[in-house]
Amino acid sequence: MKITVDIPDWLEKYINPDRTLSSDEEKMLLAIEIAGKSIENGGGPFGAVITNRKTGELLSCGANLVVKNNLSILHAEIVAIMIAQKLLGSYSLARAGEFELFSSSEPCAMCLGAILWSGIKRVVWGAPSEVARNIGFDEGPVYEQSWSYLKSKGIEIVSGIKQKEAEENLYLYKQRNGAIYNP
Amino acid sequence: MKITVDIPDWLEKYINPDRTLSSDEEKMLLAIEIAGKSIENGGGPFGAVITNRKTGELLSCGANLVVKNNLSILHAEIVAIMIAQKLLGSYSLARAGEFELFSSSEPCAMCLGAILWSGIKRVVWGAPSEVARNIGFDEGPVYEQSWSYLKSKGIEIVSGIKQKEAEENLYLYKQRNGAIYNP
Numbered sequence: 001m002k003i004t005v006d007i008p009d010w011l012e013k014y015i016n017p018d019r020t021l022s023s024d025e026e027k028m029l030l031a032i033e034i035a036g037k038s039i040e041n042g043g044g045p046f047g048a049v050i051t052n053r054k055t056g057e058l059l060s061c062g063a064n065l066v067v068k069n070n071l072s073i074l075h076a077e078i079v080a081i082m083i084a085q086k087l088l089g090s091y092s093l094a095r096a097g098e099f100e101l102f103s104s105s106e107p108c109a110m111c112l113g114a115i116l117w118s119g120i121k122r123v124v125w126g127a128p129s130e131v132a133r134n135i136g137f138d139e140g141p142v143y144e145q146s147w148s149y150l151k152s153k154g155i156e157i158v159s160g161i162k163q164k165e166a167e168e169n170l171y172l173y174k175q176r177n178g179a180i181y182n183p
Numbered sequence: 184m185k186i187t188v189d190i191p192d193w194l195e196k197y198i199n200p201d202r203t204l205s206s207d208e209e210k211m212l213l214a215i216e217i218a219g220k221s222i223e224n225g226g227g228p229f230g231a232v233i234t235n236r237k238t239g240e241l242l243s244c245g246a247n248l249v250v251k252n253n254l255s256i257l258h259a260e261i262v263a264i265m266i267a268q269k270l271l272g273s274y275s276l277a278r279a280g281e282f283e284l285f286s287s288s289e290p291c292a293m294c295l296g297a298i299l300w301s302g303i304k305r306v307v308w309g310a311p312s313e314v315a316r317n318i319g320f321d322e323g324p325v326y327e328q329s330w331s332y333l334k335s336k337g338i339e340i341v342s343g344i345k346q347k348e349a350e351e352n353l354y355l356y357k358q359r360n361g362a363i364y365n366p
Contacts, residue, residue, distance in 0.1 A: 120366075
């Protein structure tokens with residue numbers, strides 16, 4: 001028996017190992033661009049990017065594919081982590097180098113936990129979770145001490161990069177009455 | 184592009200829609216049996232079962248497949264949720280009925296968040312997370328208020344069913360020097 005996750009062509013086209021991104025802003029703008037494309041393609045308003053922390057090389061991209069695949073776990077961060085681990089052939093990105101995750105929105109409770117297991121060394125987000133909560137998504141129990149726990153494990157946490165641009169997608173999604181895929 | 188999760192035959196054989204389980208103890212013993220089989224088959228020492236809360240019918244089973252599939256998200260609970268959602272064709276189990284998750288160990292931070300999104304209405308575990316932490320697994324930031332959050336969303340939480348039997352698998356795994364798949 002196999003469970004198959006379909007990665008749409010539009011998302012796959014973003015995964016280009018020859019592409020190098022330099023600044024936090026540039027990496028975040030790519031995650032936000034993917035979030036926008038996801039809305040256009042009927043998906044959730046979230047995008048994520050994984051890059052090599054030292055070289056800036058693009059490893060993986062993710063978008064919210066919950067509705068498309070009928071799997072509640074397929075948040076943008078989880079999709080990016082799954083693709084990255086399959087490409088590297090390892091359940092721990094930490095064993096393959098130092099990688100950083102850029103997410104258009106603050107990771108939810110599930111994704112926060114998933115980041116810890118994934119071996120990602122640095123997490124950067126744009127919009128705070130309050131905005132996702134305000135448009136209707138139940139982001140779950142995330143507390144200041146939850147992020148402190150990750151920091152205590154050596155993971156760097158950065159928030160608010162290109163926040164305004166990141167929030168715009170969330171408001172656009174609400175305007176268009178996008179699916180709120182709470183249970 | 185597709186990401187494929189292989190469900191091993193030994194696990195698939197447990198997924199029997201004609202099987203009905205009656206008590207919490209019986210359901211938990213099945214989750215614990217799966218955890219034991221997982222150890223025998225070189226997987227992580229965790230098992231999970233999803234049943235219909237009203238009828239006791241078995242919907243789905245999961246085991247820890249992190250190492251086998253090289254995907255850090257594949258905890259037993261996540262595997263059981265993915266199989267259940269694929270079988271029902273819905274990203275929300277709540278839209279298909281009332282379902283309960285039995286996990287041999289207390290869910291980690293990631294799985295706690297995943298339960299909230301999945302539409303599961305009742306969670307029961309055997310061993311407390313302290314035991315998994317003691318044998319080396321980093322279960323992440325889970326606080327009393329994290330479970331209270333789920334309760335406030337209408338999810339029933341029950342702990343310590345067949346705890347001794349559940350813990351035995353974890354100690355057996357440590358004795359056998361099973362892989363500790365932290366990043």
